[in-house]
Amino acid sequence: MNEDKVLMEIERKIMGGDFQSAGDVSSELKKVLQQVGFPPSFNRRVVIAAYEAEMNVVIHAYRGVFTTKIYEDRVHIEVNDQGPGIPDLELAFQEGYSTAPPHIREMGFGAGYGLSNMRRCSDKLEIDTRVGEGTKVIMDFFLNSDK
Amino acid sequence: MTLREIKEILQAEVLTGEEFLDREPSSACGSDLLSDVLAFTKENSVLLTGLTNSQVIRTAEMSDIIGVIFVRGKRPDNYAIELATIKKIPLLATRLPMYESCGRLYLRGLRGCSEL
Numbered sequence: 001m002n003e004d005k006v007l008m009e010i011e012r013k014i015m016g017g018d019f020q021s022a023g024d025v026s027s028e029l030k031k032v033l034q035q036v037g038f039p040p041s042f043n044r045r046v047v048i049a050a051y052e053a054e055m056n057v058v059i060h061a062y063r064g065v066f067t068t069k070i071y072e073d074r075v076h077i078e079v080n081d082q083g084p085g086i087p088d089l090e091l092a093f094q095e096g097y098s099t100a101p102p103h104i105r106e107m108g109f110g111a112g113y114g115l116s117n118m119r120r121c122s123d124k125l126e127i128d129t130r131v132g133e134g135t136k137v138i139m140d141f142f143l144n145s146d147k
Numbered sequence: 148m149t150l151r152e153i154k155e156i157l158q159a160e161v162l163t164g165e166e167f168l169d170r171e172p173s174s175a176c177g178s179d180l181l182s183d184v185l186a187f188t189k190e191n192s193v194l195l196t197g198l199t200n201s202q203v204i205r206t207a208e209m210s211d212i213i214g215v216i217f218v219r220g221k222r223p224d225n226y227a228i229e230l231a232t233i234k235k236i237p238l239l240a241t242r243l244p245m246y247e248s249c250g251r252l253y254l255r256g257l258r259g260c261s262e263l
Contacts, residue, residue, distance in 0.1 A: 020226070023205035027234075030209065040190065044211055048185050051209045055202075108198045108206075113182035120186070 007036065007070045014057045014064040016083065019107070022058040025066045026051040036070060038143065046075050046141045049121035052114045053079045053137050059104050060084065061134065075141040085131040093119070123147060148172070148257050150214050150237055153193065156251050157241040159216060163228050164237025170213045174260045177218075177249040181206045188212060189260045195248050201227040208234050219244045 010032065012025045026047050033043040050068075057064035061083025069076040086092045093115045100110025119125050124140040151168040154161060161168070176188045177195040181202060184194060190211035196203055199221050207215050215231070217223060217240045223231075231238050241248055253259070 019200075019202070022202065023208070026209060027205065040211065044190055044209075047209045051205065052182070052185065107200050107202055108179060108181035108196075109202070111180045111182040113180075113186050117182060117186050 004071050010068045012066045016062045025054050045121040049118045052117045057081045073143045077139045079137040082134045086129040159239040159241040162238040163232045167237045174258050176260045197221050199223040201230050204230045207236050218248045
């Protein structure tokens, strides 16, 4: 499993607060996944989780690096941000809980579904967070999963 | 029901994507919460919303939504329209409020995302 070949690796920077470019990374990823030829239902759950992770950096962090590795039978995503971190991870996973400020809610985000959406769409989700330093999100998506 | 029929039923204006009005959504979703849209819509749906920022278009793109309808006379900004044009997502705008818009489409047989 760890021996398999990386077909493609993409690394992109994300700027906190840059709502104009927010979504560019996930949009590019969608295009790449389509070119690789994965089925649409698989691509859909990868890019929805990717977009939630990307928006989390834009909304909450100062900056981040979004890395995708595409294998023949899976996609691996790591999002590393410098930001405030998540003080209570269990609470952050609770649907409806959000620390997003009012101007984010006016855009339609901050409903408190981001992390649970990421968990629902991915086959594996790991979050490593340090308050005052930042958050690392790792997601895996397997082609042969029944999601 | 095609997007063209939706346009007639809602007396809507086409903001971009006139050439895609033959698309036929299999369901619809009405929401002003983008995370809800990302969590609960099915692919090949249309989205009815009162939100007008460009993240609506991004959300539609990621969720494989085939058309967006802006309700209660709301209009997206130029950047959102431009983005939708690039992403080939047709945009309609109706003066009808959310409830009436959804109700008219539902009455004519367009199902909700949870009913598929």
